[in-house]
Amino acid sequence: MKAGVVVFPGSNCDVDCYHVLKDVLSVDTRYVWHKDTDISDLDLIVLPGGFSYGDYLRAGAIARFSPVMNSVIDAAKKGVPIIGICNGFQILTEAGLLPGVLRRNKNLKFICDTVQIQAVNTDSPFTKKLKSGQILNIPIAHGEGNYYVDNDTLEKLKDKGLIAFRYLEDVNGSVDRIAGVLNENKNVLGMMPHPERASESILGSEDGRAIFESVVEYLL
Numbered sequence: 001m002k003a004g005v006v007v008f009p010g011s012n013c014d015v016d017c018y019h020v021l022k023d024v025l026s027v028d029t030r031y032v033w034h035k036d037t038d039i040s041d042l043d044l045i046v047l048p049g050g051f052s053y054g055d056y057l058r059a060g061a062i063a064r065f066s067p068v069m070n071s072v073i074d075a076a077k078k079g080v081p082i083i084g085i086c087n088g089f090q091i092l093t094e095a096g097l098l099p100g101v102l103r104r105n106k107n108l109k110f111i112c113d114t115v116q117i118q119a120v121n122t123d124s125p126f127t128k129k130l131k132s133g134q135i136l137n138i139p140i141a142h143g144e145g146n147y148y149v150d151n152d153t154l155e156k157l158k159d160k161g162l163i164a165f166r167y168l169e170d171v172n173g174s175v176d177r178i179a180g181v182l183n184e185n186k187n188v189l190g191m192m193p194h195p196e197r198a199s200e201s202i203l204g205s206e207d208g209r210a211i212f213e214s215v216v217e218y219l220l
């Protein structure tokens with residue numbers, strides 16, 4: 001299998017994601033520049049965190065027009081697993097691959113912290129190694145992490161089991177404390193917390209590694 005980490009102008013978690021896949025999990029991994037369009041060799045696509053286009057206009061709103069995104073949308077339709085982390089999650093919602101939007105944190109401040117999240121749906125390529133209700137210690141670092149969906153969409157997310165993670169406590173104002181969501185096909189996951197920053201004991205938590213391990217196991 002081959003994984004690709006997309007690099008947008010302003011990405012800053014691309015190297016960390018590459019490191020976890022390549023060095024920690026020994027997965028054949030390459031970077032994908034956002035202007036590249038041929039990603040047909042990839043079995044797993046990562047949209048990393050950062051400040052693509054300086055978060056101008058709205059986080060992810062410009063990056064979603066990057067040439068690579070047409071190929072990412074095609075891959076999503078074909079069922080290729082795609083994970084968007086933080087800014088990557090924002091880009092996925094802007095691109096229409098995931099429902100909802102990410103608004104400014106309710107306190108209007110950038111939040112950098114380690115928080116607890118709970119695995120909700122563990123029946124997906126990204127969460128299959130987790131137990132439902134399992135608590136993960138995981139860093140967050142965002143200014144626009146306040147997830148919003150209308151009531152009808154929230155009910156649909158609950159009914160169809162598309163909520164992947166919830167914060168244990170309200171950290172940023174997200175509806176229903178949602179920290180991560182899946183698309184209907186469950187091959188696209190967006191999450192605000194950073195599993196790549198919690199994948200080695202030296203970093204203080206290895207709880208995020210199971211998310212990468214799940215999807216690698218799913219693909220093997």
Ligand SMILES: NC(=O)CC[C@H](N)C(=O)O
Nearest residue numbers: 049050086087142143144
């Ligand atoms: N760590 C990140 O990906 C930052 C996300 C985004 N740019 C924000 O501040 O909301």
